[in-house]
Amino acid sequence: MARGLVISAPASGVGKTTLTLALARAYRDRGLSVQCFKSGPDYIDPAFHAAATGRVSVNIDSWAMSRTTIEALVARAAAADIVLTEGSMGLFDGVATPGVSGTGATADTAAMMDWPVLLVIDPSGQAQTAAAVAAGLRDFRPGIRFAGVVLNRVASPRHEDLVRRALADAGIAVFGALPRHAEINLPKRHLGLVQAEEQKGIDRLIDEAARFVMEHVDLDAVLQSAGDWSPQSASPIASLTPPGQxxxxxxxxxxxxxxxxxxxxxxxxxxxxxxxxxxxxxxxxxxxxxxxxxxxxxxxxxxxxxxxxxxxxxxxxxxxxxxxxxxxxxxxxxxxxxxxxxxxxxxxxxxxxxxxxxxxxxxxxxxxxxxxxxxxxxxxxxxxxxxxxxxxxxxxxxxxxxxxxxxxxxxxxxxxxxxxxxxxxxxxxxxxxxxx
CATH class of the missing domain: 3.40.50.880 (Class I glutamine amidotransferase (GATase) domain)
Incomplete structure (x- = not known):
């Protein structure tokens, strides 16, 4: 029996990748087996996941893949203690016309696998409004389980307190609040992050991110918020013919x-x-x-x-x-x-x-x-x-x-x-x- 969690946000650039890597490394350092996935077609993030966990991470995509294919891919998590699936863009962002099993939105993955969503919120330039955003995402689509939030880039203790109080009033759990920390910013270029294999100091960056998150996030509460999940038996991945022998x-x-x-x-x-x-x-x-x-x-x-x-x-x-x-x-x-x-x-x-x-x-x-x-x-x-x-x-x-x-x-x-x-x-x- 594994535990599954989807890490998402209202938009891109909020800190999903950094939090995913930090949690993955922190749980691995605790002796847990961690399996990551990437919801959507991004081909850079899985290499970072693999660097953090020591296990290959793959993409699961509701627009391009059938539910059978997705279940075959996630079956690799059968021996894992915790599954962390990093979303793409905002939680509900996908295409207008559904594909094979959905629109490609992270919410499709969360609903299909019944994994609760851990939301990363950047409250920069706002306070109580951050709670309105989180509550709106929680209530937007039936069938999505909501774990709680981690605040990222909070400006001060007073800022954190204002946001936490508003989230508490909305009935939303806060697992932690991260102040700004430039040392763990991952380098970027025009297609996204610089590839993991190009960064000689990637282990140091992930270790620092894990240390930072351990100081500011309740890892036990995050782990408990993940949903119990029994993966299907492993089966061949359909619709992927080799180009040659x-x-x-x-x-x-x-x-x-x-x-x-x-x-x-x-x-x-x-x-x-x-x-x-x-x-x-x-x-x-x-x-x-x-x-x-x-x-x-x-x-x-x-x-x-x-x-x-x-x-x-x-x-x-x-x-x-x-x-x-x-x-x-x-x-x-x-x-x-x-x-x-x-x-x-x-x-x-x-x-x-x-x-x-x-x-x-x-x-x-x-x-x-x-x-x-x-x-x-x-x-x-x-x-x-x-x-x-x-x-x-x-x-x-x-x-x-x-x-x-x-x-x-x-x-x-x-x-x-x-x-x-x-x-x-x-x-x-x-x-x-x-x-x-």
Missing amino acids: RIALARDAAFSFIYPHMVEAWRAAGAEISTFSPLADEGPDAGTDVCWLPGGYPELHAARLSANKRFQRALASFAETRAVHGECGGYMVLGTVLTDAEGTSHAMAGLLGLETSFAKRRMHLGYRLAELAAPIPGYQAGARLRGHEFHYSTIVSQPDTPLAVVRDATGAMIAETGSRRGSVTGTFFHLIAEDK
Whole structure:
């Protein structure tokens, strides 16, 4: 029997990730087994969760995944003492049109798993109004269990007292109040937090966050507020076909955005995965039968990738006889030119005609439903794939054959169709699951 808790907030930027990491490390230091999940399509936070707990964290997503798939993913928590699921955006924020099992909102996960919600409230610039916000979230949707709140960034003891009194009057438990503490702010960049693997001091940051939270939050009360939960028996993750039997997967600081459940599902289906580093000028293993280039931050390493000719030659040779697929950043690297934020153009692999630029940033964000016009590794033409797109690049030129008809969560057509040339394909969206 495990205990489950969802950590959410009224909005992004309130402190969900910091509190999740701090609680995870604090409970682990107490000798508890902690399992984290990420509600929604964020592919950066799970790596931080893994650093805090020592256990792989995966995404659970009600827009892209069926309830069966979500239950299969959360079954990994069977041996855990406490499950901490970090929400995305605000508690009820999702898309207007439901997907497979919901709108992608954190509240969907809380309701589906019957896990109580621990709300992080930042009362900066307000006092009693913070209680009105918390009460509104508590009462907005039937079927959501509410544990209580942790206050973050309180200005003073007097400020804390005002907010606590108002919350008590509203019948809302307060588990703690965190004063401002700049030392535990996690570095950020344009897609969110700087990746965990890029931060040499990540353990120190998490330890400091845990120490800070232990001083100001009642960990026993938080633990008691979590709901008892018996996970279903582990079952295979549906709708995730491996792209091949032997997969060459690019993996380094420029290519790290792939959902952990994808890699796990490939392995569970019997696929073998061989990683290589384009930044180290490595090419895909010649003994593999498909190459997959995930997203990441190639724009931060464009000059180095452009200079790594051994990588480019090996990739081109591989593509002569076998399939190569790129997602988002990987797709850009398969193209001809990537222009960075300073306006400098860098030659890429040239296996597709795509030219992209970060010189004029424009955000592309949202769920994607794609119907393939041609095969990609693992899926035939006509397959419907659910994924998520998040980048700031602009297409300068895309002369190749469109790969798919792509729509957003409302059904509106999206111009970023992906493209194909021979055995090489690419998309701007990150695959989450097949739509069946």
